[in-house]
Amino acid sequence: MLGEFEQAVLFALVRLGPEGYGATIRREIEQRTGRELSISATYVTLERLEAKGYVRSRVGEPTAERGGRRRKHFALTAAGRKALAHAYRSFSAMVEGLEDEFETS
């Protein structure tokens, strides 16, 4: 079972590819859904996803931009991709034919 934010993060990772990291993931979700996500919630979700085996992480070099801190990149695993695909298929199946009801503006 994927939670709402977990789904959003996984979708963002699909778009961002293996270069995705906390800041870009968060920005992507904010820009697309219009919902504000806190940095802490983002990382908690990423931690959970990693624990479930849906993403893996890789630590990069420290940069001056980040005050000397390193960057952690996240990427989808195969299991993550499968889970996301499953969620997508369930959603589409349920939504089929109901688009008019839910299309606003």
Place this chain on the structure above:
Amino acid sequence: MNDSRHDRPEAVPRLARWLAGLRIPAGEREFAMGDLEEEFKSVVLALGVIPARRWYWRQALRSCFYATPPTPKPASNPPLPPGETVREIIREGRLAVRQLWARPLISMTAIVTFALGIGANVAMFTVAWPMLMAPLPFPDEGRLTVLSLTYERKSKQFRNPMSRGDYLDFRNASSFASMSAFNQFKQEMNLTGRGETDQVRVGFVGAEWFSVLGVKPVLGRLFQPSDNGSSSSVIVLSDSLWRQRFGGDRMIVGQQIRLDGRAYEVIGVAPSSAGLGTVEAAAWTVQPIDPGNRMRGAYFLGAVARLRPGTTLEAANQELAAIMARAAVEFPQTNKQWSGARAELFRDVTTETSRSSLELLLISAGLVLLVSVINLTGLQLSRYVDRERERAVRRALGATRWQLARQVIVENVTMAAVGGACGLGVAIATLQVLESIAPSFGWRHLVPASRPLMTAFAAAVTLAAGLLAGAVPAWRVSKTNDTSVLQARAATAGRHSHRWRTLVVAGQVAATAVLLIVAAMVARSQLAVLSINPGFDFRNGLAADLNPPAGKYESMADITRFFNAVIERVEALPGVERACVINEVPLDGTAIGMTYVPEGTTNQVHAVPSTITPGCVPVLRLSLLRGRWFTNNEPQPSIVISASMAKALWPDGRDPIGLRVHFGVPTAPLLTVVGVTGDIRGGSLESSYGQQVWAPQSLGNFPPTRLLVRAAGPGGINAEPVRAAVRTVDPDIALAHVRTMDDIVGRATSARRFALFLLAGFAVVAVILSAVGIYSVLANVVGQRTREIGIRLALGAHSGQVVRLVVTQLSLAVGVGIVAGLWSARALTRFVASLLYQVKPADPRFYVAVAIVVTVIAALAAWAPTRRALRIDPKAAMSVE
């Protein structure tokens, strides 16, 4: 430019950075903070520094408060619909009641504890609320003020009545929309003609008085400005006099009654509360105010006034000060002695004396409730471990933490409700007792709050007490760790319950200590006051009011003849040593001050005058320091002054015998000093104001109104023969308010005695509750550690070590409690101050004494459980599971 500041990028706000990092998982913190800093820099470039800082703060706060993304919960109990919740609570309530039945001893303890705590508070509230909070029976009391002159003595300011001239000056003040005078002296007049002759207290008030106060008539009408003419003799009865003496006769309006032989027409009936705080009397008649009579030098008027809308009290007082300053210049002889005039809010003046005592009593009652609540919390926590398994099972069956906590709270509120119902009964009973003994404390106006209000307060306190008592146990319960409890055996007390026990005992000890200290200080003050030497001695005697009516007794000679006849008849009675008359009994009346001016000066010296017949000297055992007392035939007006008065009149210490003073103003007649007597405490036992002047009847200034009769032996005087003797002189005059010196002193100390009575009661309750609390905590500790103690005993520990095991924690708790209690008591001293006499709040003797007492109580409470610990049979203990 070489300015390095411009080269360095703006830094991230440090506090926000700390906040942001709080809720980020530790392992990710570096990465998350790096992300934030990176984004921050791009926002700086895009929008500027200030928007960037704002953005950063938003991110930090959101990170702090919205750190958990919602996750789908594992399959759990769906939340119950609201109606179901109420039914659950009711079910839990019924279960709680069943459990109360099941454990009668614990339940009784809890219920009684609640009842005492709640009952004490409800009783106090019912008594104090009307005094402190109830609105005055006058509309718009925020604008209602009382005016008085002020003078300073020993750097304290005192109030004084004003003269006609002063009142007329004030009446013109623009700060006040309306004003009315009243006579501070109420007269006891003899009501004749309808049944038995009775003495009735009559007040003299200005024609506008009722309308300034905003009082509405119960029957008929009240005074109007047209009633101001001195020829009209109209009277308004109080509601209570109308009902008690005239049977509530609605035809009373228009009828005439005779007071002191003079006819008055009853024009209406006013509520009895109309005189509250100013002229408390059974009836009121008009005090004529003649605009042409601006006499000064005679101070007997008070004034009530309403502030003009838009005028503040401060502005009014400033205007009064200006008026007084002008008067001091224009009339130096009379007005220089006053430091000014004061307008005060009506409520402040009337509740002044009782307020801080009441506040103290309310706090004390609160402390008793605190002890009760702590006691019960302790009881609950003690049983916590016993019921841990039960809760763990419930939890495993799916009850949420909230449901478990709720059960505890419902239990407590149920117990509180039962206790509260009993407490309400306790309060009602206490009130009955208070009402019956209040008169002996001088509290004639014990008007309790209404029953509905009292019940509402009781319900509120009960709910609060139940919630408070249940709060800590409920919180503990909601943190139960299921699996470990189910698997483990009943463990020995953990670190947490150790801490709670300490707090419980310390809290109770502290509250009890505070109550004991306060009660001890007030008790000591009472003893000190009672041991004051009043400067006169009136044991074995009685005092009564005696007022020859002005109509029948016109001249001084008539009055003198009347009193001499009464004295003669009374002295002829068996058992009477001497009798005399005086204007006010010392300690028993309003001590009004007068001014005296030494001959040849313009100094105004303040003193309290008394008019006496020569018999008063032996009756009151007045002393004589120099010269002699006056007799009935003096060639010139003669007075005797007190030692302090002599020093005040002639500070150079010369012999005052033969010197003369003017009465009131330098143009008034001269009085010759023929003797010096010791100071007496005339106004109150506690005040050491000693400037007094004693004058014979012939001077006529303050006519005698009280008869004093002294018994020849220790037995006291029977009032009936005295009454009969007075009747033989004049049957139209009644002897009223017969009282002894003990009654008088009792009333003079009544406020303190009442407070002491209640404080002592509270302290006793607190001591009992604390002792019970300490006992139960220790009993529980011993019960839980039975196994451990048994093992130690088996291993050869001797009794001292066992005792130490049981008692160490208790000693620490008691110690902490004593320290906390003593420290809190010091914080409360400002409330106690008004009740203290010659007791310094910081006096260490009280604190030491109370510390010892509390330690002894704790030791006594600990005795039984400790003994039980020593008697534990190691074999039996070790087989306890």
